[in-house]
Amino acid sequence: MIDVTIDMNEIILKVGFEIHQQLSTKSKLFCNCKCLEAKNYDSTFLRKLRPAQSELGSYDRASIFEFTKMRTIKYHSSYISSCLVEADEEPPHKINRDAMDTALIISLALNSNIIDEINVMRKIVIDGSNTSGFQRTMLISYGGYLQTENKKIGVQTICLEEDSAKLLSDDGEFREYGLDRLGIPLIEIALEPVVGTPTEIVKTALTLGRLLRASKRVARGLGSIRQDVNISINNGKGIVEVKGVQRLDQLIKVIEYETIRQHGLILIANKLNRERESNSIITGDKISDITDILIDSSSKIVKKIISNKENIFKAIRVKGFKGLFGFEPYPDIRIGKQLGELVRFYGFRGIFHSDELPNYGITDIEVKKINEILDIDTSKDGFIILGGPREKMSIAINAICDRLNNVSLGVPSETRAATLDGKTIYSRPKPGSARMYPETDIPSFKKTDDHLISLKEKVPKSWNETILSIAKKYQLNQNLAEKIFDSDYFEIFEVLTGLTKISPSFIASKLTEDILNLERQGYDSSILNNDILLDTFKRLDAGLIAKESINLIFEKLMSKTTKNVEESIKVLGIKSISDEELEKIVDKIIEDNILIIQEKRMEATSTLMGKCMTILRGKVNGKKIHDLINNKLQVILSNN
Numbered sequence: 343m344i345d346v347t348i349d350m351n352e353i354i355l356k357v358g359f360e361i362h363q364q365l366s367t368k369s370k371l372f373c374n375c376k377c378l379e380a381k382n383y384d385s386t387f388l389r390k391l392r393p394a395q396s397e398l399g400s401y402d403r404a405s406i407f408e409f410t411k412m413r414t415i416k417y418h419s420s421y422i423s424s425c426l427v428e429a430d431e432e433p434p435h436k437i438n439r440d441a442m443d444t445a446l447i448i449s450l451a452l453n454s455n456i457i458d459e460i461n462v463m464r465k466i467v468i469d470g471s472n473t474s475g476f477q478r479t480m481l482i483s484y485g486g487y488l489q490t491e492n493k494k495i496g497v498q499t500i501c502l503e504e505d506s507a508k509l510l511s512d513d514g515e516f517r518e519y520g521l522d523r524l525g526i527p528l529i530e531i532a533l534e535p536v537v538g539t540p541t542e543i544v545k546t547a548l549t550l551g552r553l554l555r556a557s558k559r560v561a562r563g564l565g566s567i568r569q570d571v572n573i574s575i576n577n578g579k580g581i582v583e584v585k586g587v588q589r590l591d592q593l594i595k596v597i598e599y600e601t602i603r604q605h606g607l608i609l610i611a612n613k614l615n616r617e618r619e620s621n622s623i624i625t626g627d628k629i630s631d632i633t634d635i636l637i638d639s640s641s642k643i644v645k646k647i648i649s650n651k652e653n654i655f656k657a658i659r660v661k662g663f664k665g666l667f668g669f670e671p672y673p674d675i676r677i678g679k680q681l682g683e684l685v686r687f688y689g690f691r692g693i694f695h696s697d698e699l700p701n702y703g704i705t706d707i708e709v710k711k712i713n714e715i716l717d718i719d720t721s722k723d724g725f726i727i728l729g730g731p732r733e734k735m736s737i738a739i740n741a742i743c744d745r746l747n748n749v750s751l752g753v754p755s756e757t758r759a760a761t762l763d764g765k766t767i768y769s770r771p772k773p774g775s776a777r778m779y780p781e782t783d784i785p786s787f788k789k790t791d792d793h794l795i796s797l798k799e800k801v802p803k804s805w806n807e808t809i810l811s812i813a814k815k816y817q818l819n820q821n822l823a824e825k826i827f828d829s830d831y832f833e834i835f836e837v838l839t840g841l842t843k844i845s846p847s848f849i850a851s852k853l854t855e856d857i858l859n860l861e862r863q864g865y866d867s868s869i870l871n872n873d874i875l876l877d878t879f880k881r882l883d884a885g886l887i888a889k890e891s892i893n894l895i896f897e898k899l900m901s902k903t904t905k906n907v908e909e910s911i912k913v914l915g916i917k918s919i920s921d922e923e924l925e926k927i928v929d930k931i932i933e934d935n936i937l938i939i940q941e942k943r944m945e946a947t948s949t950l951m952g953k954c955m956t957i958l959r960g961k962v963n964g965k966k967i968h969d970l971i972n973n974k975l976q977v978i979l980s981n982n
Contacts, residue, residue, distance in 0.1 A: 359533045360570040380423050413517050416516055451553060464477070483500045489549075491545070580752060584757075584758050596760050608753065611751060654729070654730075667696065681695070704727075756772055842883035927957055946975065
């Protein structure tokens with residue numbers, strides 16, 4: 343994360359949310375396949391997708407952008423979780439009524455205006471995430487509001503749609519997707535933009551997420567909810583859409599990073615507009631093939647690119663840009679990096695600019711030759727070097743020139759992807775209205791008043807009512823009730839409290855506070871699936887392991903040292919011992935430390951406890967050991 347502090351009083355930060363939440367249904371939206379993640383795939387097939395015209399006869403620019411990448415798509419399918427509908431070899435079935443009911447219930451909860459006749463539309467998507475080249479979506483309602491702690495946030499639209507396929511890999515030429523996620527029902531809620539600090543804005547997303555979970559009709563776990571965030575600062579025209587935010591801690595980092603990045607781009611634009619003599623359009627007025635100049639370069643990057651005979655190098659003159667490519671108003675925020683992100687999506691890994699050369703093995707002599715061939719005025723002009731596939735070169739150069747033309751405007755409208763560390767990278771241009779057209783294979787759905795009246799009884803309670811109900815039912819304090827409800831483990835928590843006699847407070851604290859502590863140490867919590875958690879707590883309930891062993895088992899599993907609970911127990915050597923064995927161990931430790939007992943008397947308890955725990959940690963409840971030591975000390979001291 344960039345270590346920068348910006349005075350938020352000087353910046354108007356505006357954020358609009360689009361929440362995509364998977365629904366908890368037995369089957370997918372347009373077929374009877376189960377909504378299960380495939381552990382193994384049974385078959386594969388290849389596709390190439392191309393853009394289609396909208397009903398108005400125009401092409402969406404985001405679709406054209408994806409098409410220029412010319413990737414081949416490889417799909418992996420499982421017989422359990424996908425069928426011919428996902429493969430686009432069979433027409434979609436009827437709309438899943440359970441999913442439709444959930445969308446209507448959420449619309450009622452948000453006081454949204456439900457459409458009289460709901461029609462299915464096709465939204466063009468040709469990045470490979472949909473086999474058909476489009477995503478099916480339905481506008482369910484519009485308007486309404488979300489009540490937060492101190493204000494109402496307007497709702498723009500609520501849609502019901504099918505989730506996209508799961509990206510498995512992308513090497514620049516082939517993209518691979520799993521079809522197990524494709525078609526899972528998804529509700530999309532778009533909120534009106536919110537103005538405030540990143541922390542204040544994130545509370546809005548938290549409030550909406552809690553409302554969805556309170557309905558008990560949505561899926562839980564990592565990947566079940568994704569947030570697309572539209573971010574702009576200072577009322578800028580350039581609205582950036584960031585896709586794929588999955589967690590609240592990631593969300594606040596993304597908002598903070600985008601605020602700094604966008605403000606940095608505005609500062610770069612101000613510098614350009616002050617210093618550049620001409621505001622003429624940058625069209626690459628001078629572009630030259632410099633492959634011969636770099637053919638014998640000592641640069642490792644250049645050598646790797648040029649080893650492929652299909653690759654070439656071209657240089658682009660950019661007038662008035664000297665010092666601007668590398669200008670960094672904030673660390674790592676510069677136009678040179680933005681251009682690198684842009685061309686990466688065309689399969690280009692080699693891009694250099696004049697502000698950073700000579701460097702990377704490119705010599706001063708080679709730079710001088712490039713200056714000569716481009717007729718560069720070294721006092722004010724700059725250049726870009728691009729190396730990569732010959733057949734994609736002109737497309738990438740046009741994209742570079744378009745981006746350079748937008749530098750003077752500050753923040754360009756574009757779609758970016760969120761990274762796991764809370765940053766963003768360029769993804770594609772923002773889509774327009776030309777990506778939508780009607781679905782002809784599925785009949786419309788007409789609402790009825792009687793149906794809506796029956797659904798009003800299922801509208802979720804308010805957040806406060808929900809938490810109070812959980813706290814009362816499971817005898818939890820409010821703080822722990824909030825933590826377990828907000829976590830990904832609430833459903834398994836309810837199962838465990840019903841199956842075992844273990845204290846709900848103990849289960850809740852292990853599933854929230856303890857797992858979070860291990861995550862902060864870098865351990866992977868995604869390993870702890872429901873089967874593992876059930877196995878662990880059932881063993882505890884049966885007295886096969888001690889309470890103290892839970893954390894140790896979790897740590898082994900989350901560090902991927904062991905593969906299952908049984909193996910963790912063996913590696914840790916924490917199999918529960920009998921009372922008789924426990925008493926022998928404690929007696930031996932007391933015997934070995936009798937001098938300490940004579941000196942410290944009852945204060946020796948802590949010393950003895952430490953020695954016992956080195957042997958018995960995870961095998962016996964700590965309180966049980968402590969009580970046994972206390973009882974034995976009292977007998978010994980009274981006898982003496």
